[in-house]
Amino acid sequence: xxxxxxxxxxxxxxxxxxxxxxxxxxxxxxxxxxxxxxxxxxxxxxxxxxxxxxxxxxxxxxxxxxxxxxxxxxxxxxxxxxxxxxxxxxxxxxxxxxxxxxxxxxxxxxxxxxxxxxxxxxxxxxxxxxxxxxxxxxxxxxxxxxxx
Amino acid sequence: xxxxxxxxxxxxxxxxxxxxxxxxxxxxxxxxxxxxxxxxxxxxxxxxxxxxxxxxxxxxxxxxxxxxxxxxxxxxxxxxxxxxxxxxxxxxxxxxxxxxxxxxxxxxxxxxxxxxxxxxxxxxxxxxxxxxxxxxxxxxxxxxxxxxxxxxxxxxxxxxxxxxxxxxxxxxxxxxxxxxxxxxxxxxxxxxxxxxxxxxxxxxxxxxxxxxxxxxxxxxxxxxxxxxxxxxxxxxxxxxxxxxxxxxxxxxxxxxxxxxxxxxxxxxxxxxxxxxxxxxxxxxxxxxxxxxxxxxxxxxxxxxxxxxxxxxxxxxxxxxxxxxxxxxxxxxxxxxxxxxxxxxxxxxxxxxxxxxxxxxxxxxxxxxxxxxxxxxxxxxxxxxxxxxxxxxxxxxxxxxxxxxxxxxxxxxxxxxxxxxxxxxxxxxxxxxxxxxxxxxxxxxxxxxxxxxxxxxxxxxxxxxxxxxxxxxxxxxxxxxxxxxxxxxxxxxxxxxxxxxxxxxxxxxxxxxxxxxxxxxxxx
Numbered sequence: 001x002x003x004x005x006x007x008x009x010x011x012x013x014x015x016x017x018x019x020x021x022x023x024x025x026x027x028x029x030x031x032x033x034x035x036x037x038x039x040x041x042x043x044x045x046x047x048x049x050x051x052x053x054x055x056x057x058x059x060x061x062x063x064x065x066x067x068x069x070x071x072x073x074x075x076x077x078x079x080x081x082x083x084x085x086x087x088x089x090x091x092x093x094x095x096x097x098x099x100x101x102x103x104x105x106x107x108x109x110x111x112x113x114x115x116x117x118x119x120x121x122x123x124x125x126x127x128x129x130x131x132x133x134x135x136x137x138x139x140x141x142x143x144x145x146x147x148x
Numbered sequence: 149x150x151x152x153x154x155x156x157x158x159x160x161x162x163x164x165x166x167x168x169x170x171x172x173x174x175x176x177x178x179x180x181x182x183x184x185x186x187x188x189x190x191x192x193x194x195x196x197x198x199x200x201x202x203x204x205x206x207x208x209x210x211x212x213x214x215x216x217x218x219x220x221x222x223x224x225x226x227x228x229x230x231x232x233x234x235x236x237x238x239x240x241x242x243x244x245x246x247x248x249x250x251x252x253x254x255x256x257x258x259x260x261x262x263x264x265x266x267x268x269x270x271x272x273x274x275x276x277x278x279x280x281x282x283x284x285x286x287x288x289x290x291x292x293x294x295x296x297x298x299x300x301x302x303x304x305x306x307x308x309x310x311x312x313x314x315x316x317x318x319x320x321x322x323x324x325x326x327x328x329x330x331x332x333x334x335x336x337x338x339x340x341x342x343x344x345x346x347x348x349x350x351x352x353x354x355x356x357x358x359x360x361x362x363x364x365x366x367x368x369x370x371x372x373x374x375x376x377x378x379x380x381x382x383x384x385x386x387x388x389x390x391x392x393x394x395x396x397x398x399x400x401x402x403x404x405x406x407x408x409x410x411x412x413x414x415x416x417x418x419x420x421x422x423x424x425x426x427x428x429x430x431x432x433x434x435x436x437x438x439x440x441x442x443x444x445x446x447x448x449x450x451x452x453x454x455x456x457x458x459x460x461x462x463x464x465x466x467x468x469x470x471x472x473x474x475x476x477x478x479x480x481x482x483x484x485x486x487x488x489x490x491x492x493x494x495x496x497x498x499x500x501x502x503x504x505x506x507x508x509x510x511x512x513x514x515x516x517x518x519x520x521x522x523x524x525x526x527x528x529x530x531x532x533x534x535x536x537x538x539x540x541x542x543x544x545x546x547x548x549x550x551x552x553x554x555x556x557x558x559x560x561x562x563x564x565x566x567x568x569x570x571x572x573x574x575x576x577x578x579x580x581x582x583x584x585x586x587x588x589x590x591x592x593x594x595x596x597x598x599x600x601x602x603x604x605x606x607x608x609x610x611x612x613x614x615x616x617x618x619x620x621x622x623x624x625x626x627x628x629x630x631x632x633x634x635x636x637x638x639x640x641x642x643x644x645x646x647x648x649x650x651x652x653x654x655x656x657x658x659x660x661x662x663x664x665x666x667x668x669x670x671x
Binding site for chain 1: 163166167175179186187188189190191229230231232238241280
């Protein structure tokens with residue numbers, strides 16, 4: 001698989017897929033899409049990059065260990081639910097703010113931050129599995145504990 | 149666009165009042181464990197911090213669970229429904245006496261295991277995320293005990309199952325992988341069966357909220373035309389939960405896997421996981437489908453008798469201490485199953501108390517075995533010896549726990565057994581009573597054999613006496629759990645009252661239903 005063609009186009013494909021995954025994530029609020037499918041797209045982008053350039057390159061590119069990314073997503077999702085304590089509504093209630101950013105009203109919500117958490121959990125855990133599968137047996141780039 | 153004014157009356161579908169701060173107690177155990185587990189995943193390299201954060205989180209969990217139990221016992225079941233939707237549309241978390249007390253005792257067991265792990269889990273185990281898995285396992289266990297939604301119960305089963313896979317293969321030895329594979333496949337079959345049954349239940353009831361199911365079951369039972377297949381549903385649930393709880397004939401996975409992981413992991417599994425299965429079995433059969441449970445009670449009772457007797461014989465036959473304790477766990481499951489089979493208030497509270505006793509005692513017994521194996525350098529009964537002279541206090545605590553596990557006075561194992569015996573004699577099931585007594589006798593023999601050979605017998609020639617002595621990391625958890633066993637043995641009244649209240653709450657779930665649907669218990 002490690003041909004010149006793949007190695008040349010892999011960064012472009014990866015970049016496009018990552019961008020598309022964020023689009024799918026944000027689109028998911030009112031239309032088909034969402035954190036889970038977006039996370040899968042992002043994880044497959046990283047997997048393609050890993051096939052072309054090796055797991056080490058992916059690890060360097062994403063800087064944090066995949067499981068740490070999954071942990072951050074889990075924490076973000078839990079915090080999104082717990083914000084409700086301060087607002088005096090039951091756990092996981094959707095809370096909205098509408099800040100004015102550059103003249104446009106941008107609706108932000110705990111629903112969205114929860115979905116971003118899901119996105120990160122899926123990216124992290126699936127990438128950890130993919131990297132573990134792409135790593136040679138004697139290496140140790142990541143252990144494949146599942147989830148999601 | 150901000151806050152559009154709608155003519156819709158939101159009060160018909162949404163919670164419009166501010167939830168009481170006490171209601172948060174039912175969410176916090178799970179949320180805290182997930183948050184702390186996630187934090188440990190993020191700082192996976194700084195393993196020194198893991199133990200500090202995990203133990204602090206578990207202490208907090210014990211406090212929250214204690215507060216929750218206090219709240220439930222003073223003012224009835226506590227409910228919070230997610231997302232502000234009214235039940236049955238939102239997912240409810242409901243803690244009644246049964247769930248709250250199980251959550252508290254399992255948190256205590258997990259805390260003890262976490263302290264012991266300071267000695268048992270090495271740096272490589274920590275790097276593989278032992279404490280993160282432990283906290284996520286506790287998120288699953290707490291969630292399973294506190295949820296009021298049957299599909300959500302399935303989700304927590306999955307959460308604790310996935311965490312338990314991670315814990316099982318800590319160390320990645322071939323033997324562990326083999327054990328984990330058996331455990332994984334059989335548990336996945338059980339969980340899948342559970343999921344299928346939940347789908348079936350949804351088709352019949354059109355709801356997944358347990359309080360809603362409980363109040364609708366009575367009306368559905370009256371239907372004669374195209375009668376809903378509640379019997380099939382009950383049988384499937386019993387099979388799925390018996391697989392989880394390791395009841396005969398679907399318990400062969402437990403002895404095949406529980407002796408392979410680190411001893412702390414065995415302690416957690418032996419103490420908690422099978423009891424989650426028993427919890428689900430009691431919750432569903434006693435509270436939701438009591439009439440159908442009565443119809444298959446003979447089958448459950450037969451399974452209980454076989455689980456007890458074969459488990460006790462298995463315990464007697466083992467040479468490996470860890471395998472032996474695995475069989476003692478199974479004997480306990482048989483006893484609890486007998487309580488479920490009888491189904492009277494006395495027997496259900498006996499089963500609940502047995503579950504609490506079993507969580508504490510089995511966790512402690514695994515820790516004892518781990519410590520004995522560490523002191524002697526082997527888990528094989530034929531090569532152990534001389535522990536009494538090496539560590540008298542440790543041996544004393546071990547003897548206490550073994551007597552408790554065998555059900556001898558004055559320790560905690562006695563009372564649940566007495567209640568189960570009384571309940572089985574009350575309905576004239578003398579053969580069940582005999583099975584309980586015979587299995588208790590066999591377990592006494594098995595544990596006495598361990599004590600005689602491993603503790604009293606002089607150390608065999610050539611045994612390594614230089615291994616490090618016990619220190620606070622093993623004394624503290626074993627001491628705490630033995631103290632619990634002793635206190636409940638000599639002063640059982642508070643816990644007996646608690647068990648009775650928990651059983652009453654299951655037999656007549658009107659308080660549970662009112663907690664979820666305050667406006668009316670009728671559909």
